[in-house]
Amino acid sequence: MAMTAGSTPRDFFQASAAGAADHELRRKLENASARHLAHFAEVRGEFTPYEDERTAARAIKQEAIGRLDELLIDLTKRLEAHGCKVFFAANAAEAREHIVKLAQTSGAKRIVKGKSMTTEEIGLNPALEAAGMEVLETDLGEYIVQLRREPPSHIITPAIHLSKEDIGNLFREKFGIPYTPEPDELTAEARERLRESFLHADLGITGVNFAIAETGTLVVVENEGNGRMCSTLPDVFVAVMGIEKVIPKLADLPHFLEILGRTATGQKLTTYTNFIQGPRAADDLDGPRDMHVVILDNGRSAMLADPVLREALMCIRCGACLNVCPVYRHIGGHAYRSPYPGPIGSIISPNLVGSAAAHLPFASTLCGACKDVCPVKIDIPRILLHLRWKETSGPTPPEWPAAARRARAGARRFARMARHPRTMRILSRIAAAILKPVAHDGWIRRMPPPFGNWTKLRDFPRPRPRGRRAVKRQDAEG
């Protein structure tokens, strides 16, 4: 399945229905989520009050986003003083073209990559492959989905939709090795194969978790050691980051590292935290000769300009909101058709990936679990509502299917009506009278067209209009 950034509401509907009907997928997601939540529960209560850390981290991000302009200048000045070449990309195409050009001018043939959602966002791999380069994803999960020619389905655990048996079969098929479903043996096989690639790659690419303006340091967090390999062994290293990754001071960093490790993978600290300030010194034994930093806007400054949406720039991409989201857990990451699935993805995808993802804010029950778990306390439901409002307040796009147009027109009529309590009351009594014969034992199980689609998936209780007094009493209380 090729990664198409965004799609139509109809695609989403079909993909999510397929995901929800795939009991095997749901079992895998439930398993993984349960194990994740258990890891998280083990570490969240430890020694630093978790709530205090969340509050502190949020305050720092708020400051950082408020001073994004000056912080980016500081960061760039320092990175350049350390010998990095910094490039600002206004959009995905600029970033892609720049990195392809870098690879071409440095004569790179073999490229190794650490896990980076930002490079998925800009569609970097297909562009490099089209330019004739070999691109290898080296994070184990990314490696697995790349072998399947699939996009990742989770921002922390890219192969969360696959069982160990699936992966055992994949390795047998691709490498001609005997089948084994043992994670240890599968991991050892990948280690063996990727080690050679690391030693012979010409260019390494990783994302960035935090960029410290004060010191001009890029912080790359990972568990496997592949990020270290990508940033240390090849002669040319390219780091790709969104503008929102910058934080003011070195002393701010511990707050984020503590919450990121805990919420992303249930660790007090991820195994490797790499502080990268520039290329190697003249007499260093390793490190890249040339280091490039690509700082990407691609819709982020537009998010900054929207006072409600701005908050979403605080996201540290921990994936916690995916793990608790009932929608994500039912349909899986692929249904979103975006590198950023789940609740936070439904907010940022329409802005970073484009209008093709405009329907995603509607793919939520607004249950609020994401807001509760978010380590920087982003009010995701509020932003989802804001995006829904933005999306629906304009004229209906003519390319919408007729059914969707009718549904929206109906909803708008209902909204107008609902503003007049007396009309509303009269009409609901009429509706209740009409529906009464359709109901059996207090439930409506089938309705005539065009309402039949509603009852296909669920039953409704028979409406029981309350007397005028009950309504009045509630109005007075409300």
Next chain:
Amino acid sequence: MAELHKLVATLRTALEAGTSEPARAQEPPAEVPLAHDAYRAELVTRFARELEAVGGRFLGILTLAETIARLVALAKNARMVAIGKGVAIDTGAIAAAIDRAGVPIMRTAPTTDPEARGAFRDRLARADMAVAEADYAIASTGTLAVLTMPSRPSSLTLLAPASVILVQIGRIVPDLAAALEAFGTDTLAAHRMTLITGPSRTADIEKRIVLGVHGPKSLDVIVVWPHDD
């Protein structure tokens, strides 16, 4: 774990001496004065516990002579052992002892020659054990903080399947914030630095934890007591 329990018992006895623990607000300096025995003991205990929790092995608090003996024993079956330059410890003595035991060794030396650099990497890729010294150890997370310097390359703690890291006892700090403060902004603006918390690991297959993906499969840590008395 047996070594850890023995240490914990020793440390508990030490703690009963009644030296009071400094308040959390008073950040200790980079080198904790040797006089603060109980405080230091608590840091080591905490560090050891956290290190073992992430799959590392705590080999104990050893004098330099004991450290050398232990490393020679660890290196016994190695085809090649890489030894980096120390921070506060003289790793030359370690290299000499392993060499005397008949195990091939390789040392790190700064170079500006691209060919020498390539040759170094190719040799290092064949080493099955690498010894490095950390600048600091972080008690609250069981983490080692290692700067990259001309004769202390980052790949020293990355490529070999068995990673052994030494740290001087006075260089154990309570938490990450203290470690970053000890390095200071100037040092981190000039050098790469890696925080290492346990052996390389993944949970990408069904969220099951597997150690030793791309980096070291094992991580052994020796806390070095600075005197042989």
